[in-house]
Amino acid sequence: MSRFLSKNYEKLVPYTPGEQVNVKVIKLNTNESPFPPSPKVKEVLSEEVIDKLNLYSDPELKELRSAIAEQFGVTHDMVFCGNGSDDVLAFAIMGFCGAGGKLCCPDISYGFYPVYADIFGVELEQIPLKDDFSIDVNDYIGKNKNIVIANPNAPTGLALSFDEVEKIVSSNPDNLVIMDEAYMAFCGESCMELVKKYDNLLVTRTFSKSHSLAGLRVGFGIGSKDIIDDLNKLKYSFNPYNLNTLSIKAAAAAIADNEYYDDKIAQIVETREKTLADLRALGFKCTDSKANFIFASSDKIPASELASKLRENGILVRYFNKAKIDNYLRITVGSAEDMQTLVDCIKKITEA
Ligand SMILES: *Cc1c(COP(=O)(O)O)cnc(C)c1O
Numbered sequence: 001m002s003r004f005l006s007k008n009y010e011k012l013v014p015y016t017p018g019e020q021v022n023v024k025v026i027k028l029n030t031n032e033s034p035f036p037p038s039p040k041v042k043e044v045l046s047e048e049v050i051d052k053l054n055l056y057s058d059p060e061l062k063e064l065r066s067a068i069a070e071q072f073g074v075t076h077d078m079v080f081c082g083n084g085s086d087d088v089l090a091f092a093i094m095g096f097c098g099a100g101g102k103l104c105c106p107d108i109s110y111g112f113y114p115v116y117a118d119i120f121g122v123e124l125e126q127i128p129l130k131d132d133f134s135i136d137v138n139d140y141i142g143k144n145k146n147i148v149i150a151n152p153n154a155p156t157g158l159a160l161s162f163d164e165v166e167k168i169v170s171s172n173p174d175n176l177v178i179m180d181e182a183y184m185a186f187c188g189e190s191c192m193e194l195v196k197k198y199d200n201l202l203v204t205r206t207f208s209k210s211h212s213l214a215g216l217r218v219g220f221g222i223g224s225k226d227i228i229d230d231l232n233k234l235k236y237s238f239n240p241y242n243l244n245t246l247s248i249k250a251a252a253a254a255i256a257d258n259e260y261y262d263d264k265i266a267q268i269v270e271t272r273e274k275t276l277a278d279l280r281a282l283g284f285k286c287t288d289s290k291a292n293f294i295f296a297s298s299d300k301i302p303a304s305e306l307a308s309k310l311r312e313n314g315i316l317v318r319y320f321n322k323a324k325i326d327n328y329l330r331i332t333v334g335s336a337e338d339m340q341t342l343v344d345c346i347k348k349i350t351e352a
Helices: 039-044 047-054 062-072 085-097 112-119 162-170 192-196 225-236 245-256 258-281 303-312 336-351
Strands: 026-028 079-082 102-106 123-127 146-150 177-180 201-206 219-223 293-297 315-319 329-332
Touching: 026 329, 026 336, 039 245, 047 245, 062 079, 062 219, 062 245, 079 085, 079 225, 085 102, 085 112, 085 146, 085 177, 085 201, 085 219, 085 225, 102 112, 112 123, 162 177, 162 192, 192 201, 192 219, 219 225, 258 293, 258 336, 303 315, 303 329, 303 336, 315 336
Parallel strands: 026 315, 102 123, 102 146, 146 177, 177 201
Antiparallel strands: 079 219, 201 219, 293 329, 315 329
């Protein structure tokens, strides 16, 4: 630490991203897609677009917001885009909960929520999950605090139903409810329709997982026009050009290519179900994941030990050294072939 860092940030504990590697490994640690992005993405990143990089990107993001709005049947003024959905979550938590505001989230969820709460001076309540890792909806009824929930939740993969989400949103009319749908494409029940009915709901999504574009850094939030106006006010006070021209073009092309992504997502879901069955047959306890990862635990071997043995075999998975989940691994669903290699490797390790 230099002697210049503000006192406010001295005690900040930053988010720890999953490891990125250059050597050839089977990478199942950060929930990326095993597939390349849609070919349409390559088509729009033309020389013509590159030659225009001398100009600033469009701060209004008209092209991308319209493409997203069309997909979800909303108007473009209900769409806010960020440099990854982390950016959207940061603006929302800063703007609606910051400087002494209140926020609650599940105690086991996306690791970034507590970090944002910390950096923006938000009082955070972390509500325990039930023993089976599910969220008890009753804990969030009439909460009188802002709420952020990942649905499906991470790293458990468990999802709330549409009706459960509506109960939470409708019982907290004077607080913002952020539903982080980073993994929704993989078979949960989206609450996106509710943004037309409730003005206290912000639904966030990302291109990183379902759209094979983690490296592009694009995410978005959909909510009432007033919420989006507020987010834009913050954005224009902080970083008006938060998306670059290449990202805008690429993401707009990707979101329109349903045919390509529906097929890839279906393959990932099929591989998830196959891998779940294989791991359960090996005696693993797995949650009923609705995401592109598996959350698994075995009585035969501690999770931390299994993670390091897999690593020795060139397979990376995510281990969280955290109470209640420290005997679980979060394993991204990769290609069918890579998952077979994983299962074979686990079999070898646990039967040795
Ligand atoms: C991956 C993830 C995000 C962030 O995704 P971006 O890459 O920043 O778009 C947000 N929420 C959850 C729950 C995630 O797992």
